[in-house]
Amino acid sequence: MAKKKEVKIAGSASASMGDRSISISEDGSLVVTNEYGNSASYEIGVHSFDALWSQLWQFVKDGQH
Template sequence: MAKKKLEDPKLEGNATMSFGGKSISISNDNNEPVLTVINEYGNSVAYRIATHSFDSLWSQLWQFVKEHQH
């Protein structure tokens, strides 16, 4: 049985969700999806989402949360 080739992620448009001064958004930067998280103090972090990198993204997000707990 032939393996089906996975397509590269494709983002059309932007999505943002905000609550209590915090927001999370997914946007398109030069045809590459970018996840941006902003806290209530205006601090932000952005992660580029490359093909097959969701495990890495998940790991980096948890590291960010651990480092910024108060």
């Protein structure tokens, strides 16, 4: 039997460079803001965390080449 996954959010985190930022809020959403103040929010749930992690990790690997 597969173990049930849980996503735990403890606090919040953010990073910024110039006028751009990315943050994870306490309500469990990822918020990306560009230099013009436009933002996009991505709700992190149990089923979406694996896909989000995979996409972010691929972005990091692609950025190394």
